Amino acid sequence: MPTEWSDGYVAEINYVHGFYRELSPGFLALGALAATQSAPDPTQPLHYCELGCGQGLTTNLLAAVSPHIQFYANDFNPSQIAGARALAAEAGITNVHFMDSSFAEMAERTDLPDFDIIVLHGIYSWVSAENRQAIVRFIARRLKVGGLVYISYNSLPGWAALMPLRRLLVDNADLGNVPILKRIDQALKAADALAQVNARYFANNPGTGDRLKEIATKARSYIAHEYFNREWTPFYHADVVSELSAAKLTWIAPARPFEGIENLIFTPEQLGLLAGVEPASRREGIKDYILNQQFRRDLFVKGPLPLQAVDADARWKNTSFILSAPISNPLDATLTTPLGQIGVTAEGYLPLMDRLAKGPVTGDELAASFPHLPLRQICQALSILVSLAYAHPCVPLELATAARSSTDRFNRAVLARSRLSGDIGYLASPLIGSALAIDQMNQMLLSAFLEGGGVDAVGVVWAHMRSRQQRLVRNGQMLMEEEDNLAELRQRFDNLVTNIVPSLKNLWVV
Numbered sequence: 001m002p003t004e005w006s007d008g009y010v011a012e013i014n015y016v017h018g019f020y021r022e023l024s025p026g027f028l029a030l031g032a033l034a035a036t037q038s039a040p041d042p043t044q045p046l047h048y049c050e051l052g053c054g055q056g057l058t059t060n061l062l063a064a065v066s067p068h069i070q071f072y073a074n075d076f077n078p079s080q081i082a083g084a085r086a087l088a089a090e091a092g093i094t095n096v097h098f099m100d101s102s103f104a105e106m107a108e109r110t111d112l113p114d115f116d117i118i119v120l121h122g123i124y125s126w127v128s129a130e131n132r133q134a135i136v137r138f139i140a141r142r143l144k145v146g147g148l149v150y151i152s153y154n155s156l157p158g159w160a161a162l163m164p165l166r167r168l169l170v171d172n173a174d175l176g177n178v179p180i181l182k183r184i185d186q187a188l189k190a191a192d193a194l195a196q197v198n199a200r201y202f203a204n205n206p207g208t209g210d211r212l213k214e215i216a217t218k219a220r221s222y223i224a225h226e227y228f229n230r231e232w233t234p235f236y237h238a239d240v241v242s243e244l245s246a247a248k249l250t251w252i253a254p255a256r257p258f259e260g261i262e263n264l265i266f267t268p269e270q271l272g273l274l275a276g277v278e279p280a281s282r283r284e285g286i287k288d289y290i291l292n293q294q295f296r297r298d299l300f301v302k303g304p305l306p307l308q309a310v311d312a313d314a315r316w317k318n319t320s321f322i323l324s325a326p327i328s329n330p331l332d333a334t335l336t337t338p339l340g341q342i343g344v345t346a347e348g349y350l351p352l353m354d355r356l357a358k359g360p361v362t363g364d365e366l367a368a369s370f371p372h373l374p375l376r377q378i379c380q381a382l383s384i385l386v387s388l389a390y391a392h393p394c395v396p397l398e399l400a401t402a403a404r405s406s407t408d409r410f411n412r413a414v415l416a417r418s419r420l421s422g423d424i425g426y427l428a429s430p431l432i433g434s435a436l437a438i439d440q441m442n443q444m445l446l447s448a449f450l451e452g453g454g455v456d457a458v459g460v461v462w463a464h465m466r467s468r469q470q471r472l473v474r475n476g477q478m479l480m481e482e483e484d485n486l487a488e489l490r491q492r493f494d495n496l497v498t499n500i501v502p503s504l505k506n507l508w509v510v
């Protein structure tokens with residue numbers, strides 16, 4: 001049920017604990033660099049603010065990996081802020097400030113610093129026009145000149161065919177004074193009943209039936225927030241550009257660098273059509289029609305300053321990169337991205353990935369190791385690998401070293417929680433200033449493994465599971481017998497030690 005403070009926003013059920021790598025200062029800086037634009041330097045003692053931080057996991061983790069940056073974050077849901085503060089306290093993070101202020105209150109606060117970076121992920125489409133105005137007021141008052149804004153939102157025309165489905169769900173969920181989870185189930189059932197009687201809406205709008213099935217499989221805490229808010233507005237890119245211009249913001253780039261590599265994403269005919277479409281933000285609108293994408297992540301700047309090509313080259317050359325995910329063997333020939341298929345051939349990428357796997361390497365060193373590749377091509381390859389989470393820019397070694405004690409504390413806090421909850425599926429890496437996804441079972445095994453001293457990690461985890469009457473699932477089947485659970489645990493432990501721990505060590509996570 002909406003409460004007085006929740007302003008129509010779903011507040012009965014807390015949001016998931018997400019970590020969004022696009023929000024790390026290093027990733028944001030790379031997005032700007034790929035578009036040859038200046039952005040706040042993540043090695044400097046910046047001030048960073050996340051609006052609508054949900055459970056605050058992204059901000060907490062970023063604060064742990066970047067003790068030289070002061071992080072601020074708000075969310076009007078007090079139980080989420082209480083949870084975020086509790087994690088910060090457990091991990092001993094002191095450079096983070098969580099506030100249970102609404103956006104309207106944030107815009108009026110006089111006790112905040114000016115910010116270099118303001119981010120809002122999964123907010124703009126889910127709040128009212130008044131709240132969007134409060135966000136714009138906050139940015140207008142608090143963002144420094146030269147400051148960067150990351151914003152994500154549901155986009156049009158990608159959502160067009162699905163808007164009636166979302167409306168159907170909300171209308172059906174409105175009925176009756178019952179708890180939200182029940183209302184969601186009722187709404188999904190009612191929509192499915194409509195699909196079953198061959199309503200033409202589903203037949204004439206391909207993909208809508210599949211989407212309904214997909215929604216039904218998602219965590220209720222996610223779909224409650226994604227689909228069941230009173231407010232829900234997908235935007236044309238141009239309309240977001242226009243609303244944010246009131247805070248003197250200019251669009252500079254998509255947040256994920258590879259989305260700017262047009263010759264990779266578009267056919268020659270599409271490129272021909274895009275040629276000469278100005279300004280760049282209008283091209284984005286046309287691209288959204290070509291790609292029909294449903295979600296955008298954009299970077300804006302207050303006072304954009306394009307980089308000279310020579311300065312941009314120098315930054316690429318000085319930035320270090322490292323492999324952040326194990327190389328699959330054989331390497332996938334194509335990677336499926338939300339924008340379509342991108343060809344990553346073993347021939348073109350494996351040597352580069354092999355080099356990145358050996359440890360931090362600068363753009364300059366890569367250029368020296370691959371003299372037949374022009375720097376531009378190396379930068380493009382890095383943009384693609386970073387966007388697809390195969391690689392990540394590194395934090396300079398002295399900063400990463402200084403962050404090590406804080407990330408160790410954070411990771412210990414997460415591992416300690418793993419016995420009771422699988423909510424936090426990430427560990428912090430000071431070397432990339434970001435996180436690695438690692439699930440609860442691997443966290444429990446890792447925790448026992450790190451105790452060392454001949455501890456039987458599998459035995460420890462199984463004893464814990466048995467005391468809580470937990471069982472493992474293999475191929476969708478719950479394993480009932482002790483020996484089957486032990487065999488499965490042993491297999492997972494071997495995989496952890498052989499494939500995951502080396503990568504965690506490489507990235508200074510353990």
Ligand SMILES: C[S@@+](CC[C@H](N)C(=O)[O-])C[C@H]1O[C@@H](n2cnc3c(N)ncnc32)[C@H](O)[C@@H]1O
Nearest residue numbers: 009018052053054075076077102103121122225
């Ligand atoms: C979809 S969640 C996204 C959370 C987080 N950014 C993430 O991506 O994990 C939206 C968040 O906005 C918060 N929110 C909604 N309206 C708000 C308001 N007017 N003021 C402050 N927070 C608000 C909600 O409590 C919720 O945690």
